[in-house]
């Protein structure tokens with residue numbers, strides 16, 4: 001869509017702006033659900049999924065861990081040599097990412113602007129702007145890269161967007177209801193009408209400290225930066241997830257909002273589910289303590305360590321780290 | 325996402341290249357030359373035949389019941405103007421994209437006044453507002469509910485006006501528009517009555533008036549029999565007065581064929597305010613042609629929200645004339661074509677005075693391979709209309725291969741100190757929005773349905789009454805359900 005802003009024409013001259021009729025006939029203006037993606041040959045791993053669901057959180061979690069008396073917890077996500085390009089320009093952004101996340105762990109990825117953090121999280125959830133060109137991503141024993149975005153979501157992977165977009169004309173309430181029902185359908189449970197759903201949702205609003213009229217507004221339309229982030233976390237609270245990827249959930253938040261969001265995320269943590277935070281700032285790590293910190297640079301994870309990395313970072317910047 | 329963006333060629337042309345619309349006219353002496361038939365000097369036999377049929381249908385049997393003077397004047401001037409007009413063809417620019425031949429090929433039969441005993445059960449009464457029911461162009465007082473208006477407000481037949489002052493004003497306004505086309509004139513000949521809504525100075529009418537136009541007569545499809553109704557309404561709001569008008573059209577039997585040729589005139593005096601909701605929900609085989617002529621005096625405020633989803637052929641001619649400075653005009657329209665149907669809006673906003681503010685939004689969804697939407701939106705900012713702020717935008721969503729939209733947003737600016745913008749977009753749904761739904765586990769079909777519905781919501785949400793909004797929303801939803809839902 002374009003808006004033409006017309007310069008004021010010079011005095012006493014007639015400006016006739018007249019475009020001829022344009023006939024547009026739709027031939028192939030359709031959105032395909034999937035772009036061509038790099039297809040990983042299917043792995044022989046089959047999930048030993050017995051659905052165990054607690055009555056509050058509708059996460060589609062498999063009964064992982066229950067069969068193994070574990071030394072170390074089960075691997076939840078295993079990414080090997082993942083490479084990806086921008087679908088349109090074929091410019092390579094991810095240049096071989098390796099990452100293993102186990103159940104119950106909190107990880108953080110830090111790195112300079114433009115190092116590929118958001119790209120990595122969007123590739124994990126199957127964003128059509130990117131094409132995977134190599135490597136693998138196994139989530140709960142299944143090949144993530146074989147799944148449609150909505151399957152990934154229903155399988156327990158959640159990503160909060162760095163910049164959640166507006167959906168004019170769709171109320172927050174309706175959107176959450178649709179997402180919730182999609183999950184219920186997947187679990188073979190009863191879908192809820194607007195009134196029953198209202199019950200469910202009104203309880204969750206406290207989690208992110210939001211007022212009820214938040215639900216009547218259109219999704220993210222006219223929301224402040226902070227409201228958008230809270231809205232992402234509200235969605236997470238309603239849908240649940242085995243792995244939540246939180247892309248800069250802290251940016252643009254004042255301290256109060258940051259505390260609210262951090263509290264909400266901490267409240268959702270269990271020994272089974274995991275969080276992957278992406279952040280620039282040390283301060284989020286004060287509220288949500290990660291077990292591991294990874295530094296991303298130019299499409300790769302170049303260093304992994306514990307919280308002490310963040311300290312070095314703060315003192316000496318990314319240079320010190322990537323050259324180490 | 326595929327977006328086609330229109331960058332109109334900026335053509336600078338001398339004033340003289342304008343058509344002859346600017347010359348002065350001598351009223352009634354020379355029949356005005358219709359803009360649509362520059363070539364027609366001779367009368368069109370078909371047009372004369374309809375005109376004759378219409379004239380016969382309204383002629384009074386006894387001279388004792390002569391029509392009130394304004395109605396007589398309307399009929400006379402309309403009859404006169406029709407002499408130079410011919411039935412439009414696709415060669416006439418304003419009718420390039422619509423096919424009126426199926427009307428021409430039918431036997432046109434003006435619908436007489438319904439007998440008082442006739443069954444009006446089909447007309448639902450689900451409105452919470454004062455309402456006036458107009459069946460096939462005739463007011464049905466027994467089905468109307470008009471209590472609760474403040475003193476001095478008049479709603480009803482032109483024949484019922486007792487105030488000479490009001491009658492005089494009506495006389496002035498009733499044929500005060502010279503840019504009408506054949507259909508404007510045919511309505512003027514065939515209108516059995518003029519429904520007059522009068523709001524006196526300073527009177528703010530709290531509840532909106534719901535005008536419920538109902539088409540009951542219909543011909544069997546293929547029978548060649550086309551009943552015609554010619555409802556006509558005149559709304560006059562005096563200085564500082566205020567009213568909401570809901571103009572709603574619906575029909576009875578879904579598979580009947582009829583033609584509604586309607587006119588509404590709205591005159592806003594200084595500081596008057598009208599919120600006009602126009603809902604066109606005619607049945608799928610109907611022809612619906614309507615004129616809306618708005619005359620805005622200084623500091624008046626006119627807002628129109630149109631939702632057109634019915635009819636096989638729907639044409640809305642909207643003409644807004646500014647006759648004083650500081651006017652506010654807000655026009656929004658949502659058109660929906662879910663079958664083999666055409667939704668056409670031809671609008672013209674003429675700004676002749678300083679500091680006018682106008683916004684126009686047109687949106688259409690075409691969800692059928694032989695469906696069509698047409699928008700020709702002209703905004704004319706004349707020499708004295710300095711500091712005008714005018715914006716125009718059309719957005720169109722095509723959901724089927726071969727679905728068609730023809731849009732022509734256009735601005736003509738003569739004044740030099742103005743702020744104007746316009747734009748047009750034809751698109752599919754936004755890919756980023758689709759992904760947001762998918763990322764939350766929502767399947768593609770549900771997503772598309774929600775987004776298609778949301779596209780129209782931007783306009784529907786502007787309807788000022790919740791009950792009406794809900795009703796329209798569920799109607800739109802139901803219509804979209806009948807299509808493949810835009811499913812992949």
Ligand SMILES: Nc1ncnc2c1ncn2[C@@H]1O[C@H](COP(=O)(O)OP(=O)(O)O)[C@@H](O)[C@H]1O
Nearest residue numbers: 086093111112113114115116117118119120129
């Ligand atoms: N959809 C896209 N189109 C074009 N360039 C992109 C797109 N997504 C990412 N990029 C580019 O890829 C690089 C990595 O971006 P991003 O993943 O957003 O980095 P980070 O989140 O670490 O700041 C940047 O140079 C960015 O401009």
Ligand SMILES: [Mg+2]
Nearest residue numbers: 117118119162
């Ligand atoms: Mg980023």
